[in-house]
Amino acid sequence: MKFEDLGLLPELLRAVHEAGYTTPTPIQTQAIPIVLQGLDVMGGAQTGTGKTAGFTLPLLQRLARHASTSPSPARHPVRALILAPTRELAMQVHDSVKTYSKYVPLRSVCIYGGVDIKPQIAELREGREIVVATPGRLLDHVEQKSVSFAQVEVLVLDEADRMLDMGFIPDIKRILAMLPKARQSLLFSATFSDEIKKLADAMLKNPQLIEVARRNAISETITHRVHLVSTDHKRHLLLHLLKESKLSQVLVFVGTKFGASRLATWLERQGVNADAIHGDKSQQQRTETLEAFKSGALQVLVATDVAARGLDIDDLPHVINYELPHVAEDYVHRIGRTGRAGKKGDATSLASPEEKFRLTDIEKLIKLKIEQVEVPGFDPGAAVKSEERGVRHGHLRERESRGVHGPRAAVKLPTPALRVPTVAADGFDFSKPYAPKTQPGADAATETVPRRPLRPVAALLGGLGKK
Structure with missing residues (x-):
């Protein structure tokens, strides 16, 4: 027709x-x-x-x-x-x-x-x-x-x-x-x-x-895969996929606005042309970022689910779920950005061990077993490289050097500081309560300091009022 x-x-x-x-x-x-x-x-x-x-x-x-x-x-x-x-x-x-x-x-x-x-x-x-x-x-x-x-x-x-x-x-x-x-x-x-x-x-x-399609149906032209990886390795695996596979025009989904901005900033520091789009950005910023991505000037667009149904990009080749969605239906909406109108698309997910139950829910929903592909060096059981841990893991190395149950050798306690004298050169003793100095020849017991007369305070302010 x-x-x-x-x-x-x-x-x-x-x-x-x-x-x-x-x-x-x-x-x-x-x-x-x-x-x-x-x-x-x-x-x-x-x-x-x-x-x-x-x-x-x-x-x-x-x-x-x-x-x-x-x-x-x-x-x-x-x-x-x-x-x-x-x-x-x-x-x-x-x-x-x-x-x-x-x-x-x-x-x-x-x-x-x-x-x-x-x-x-x-x-x-x-x-x-x-x-x-x-x-x-x-x-x-x-x-x-x-x-x-x-x-x-x-x-x-x-x-x-x-x-x-x-x-x-x-x-x-x-x-x-x-x-x-x-x-x-x-x-x-x-x-x-x-x-x-x-x-x-x-x-x-x-x-x-x-x-025209059953509920939560997915396009048959989309290739699905999932990489199981620890949370600490996710961003490095993403960078590895972008550079090794030379991916261009990639839409990356994360769960939060803060996470989107943080990931886009980190990718920029690694030499990847990336930007984020989410609800906290102004409409002008979102429009400019989206136009740059559509034109190919921007390689990676990091987005939250606010963009899962609002983006219409011709021939978008790649969608990556950096974090699996909390609701399984959102997976369908996310990957629906690629493989549109009968064209081929690629949907990749990065799943940590903590997200396996979400992966199970998605597979039940779409009635498809997603292929699990292992990337050498990024399996979930791999230890985090020392250069990737940075300063935030320094306390772990210190703990390992001490041993599990405490320090291996006796710890020398710091010597106490020298006692500071409490009596000044003029004879004033700082350790005693302060007392006003009396004039020579005056009786300290009878001497009083003249005081100003008390002013009346209104009853509403806590005073006693007129008597």
Whole structure:
């Protein structure tokens, strides 16, 4: 089947062909005709299956009747709302909208947090038919009264399971309550938990179920392997793999923001062109880093799971799990960055003995025994090299030299310091309590130091008040 067989407008077909696409993917073949009929859709598809074009193309065709070149904002109200969980995914979807609407006069905008809200308000006031947004920033615009949902005809919820993981479901429900009841709704999710099913029941009306792969399925074009290695050896093994295999454009996943920054800094010191991307960086920093990685100027991108579903990189060859994810499903999302659209990919994991139970959970989930490959010199039982231990292990060598149960020879205690005299040259004894010096001839017992009269203190401040 070709795109011409799906009933799309000539303007859309022209944009699709210029983008280099000729044959639709399975989810596009199923979704486009159903969406064109105006039916609700509940789609189950893994990342990299082409689902973005599956809902973007028919959405543009349904809104084409409203296309206008008029500069008046009144001619460009919000008619389609696309919600995405992360900034990167929102930007990716918006890029697709701009690509496919090249020859259709429909306006679109992408709004997300982490950047100044004023330019986004200005764009919305100019009029935009299609709004691609993250839930939190969209609600900020609702409070600013810069967006109206009165004429929304289509709602798309992309990566619904990721929305659930990130705690956006309450925000989604708030947004749903503001939308017109008469609308077309599309929900796409890689997995369908009970919470997602409840959301679908509240959002969709007699939805058509589209599923192109079983739950938590992985691409057959991806090669999986795992290297068992001690935690102390992980970064050195990573460096060994990068240099010995001469890997280029490698996406490395770690568990924490601090760990991502620390690993990227260490790789830079070892002569590897690397940088980190995570939630603590500004949107401008994240965008610049991602663009450098996509262009090939950056060899290694170290990322947290915030990027597991938001990155769309053509022909990404390698994904490395520096740390195995705590949740087995995240393994599927991580490696989904490679082997996209039927292309070959490589997924490598570094697992310490403490992470073996996570590896077992992943293998059960994907129903695949991952090949364990031993790298000479990096097996988990190998002792840590002395030059790699550094100063932080110096106390271990000192302990070994003393023996397990204490020092082998008698330890000479330090000699006590010399006693400092307590009587000064003028006869003052520092060891005795201080007493004021009396004048010659005065009676020390009767001499008193004149004191200032006590000032009255208010009762509220602890005083006795007036008497």
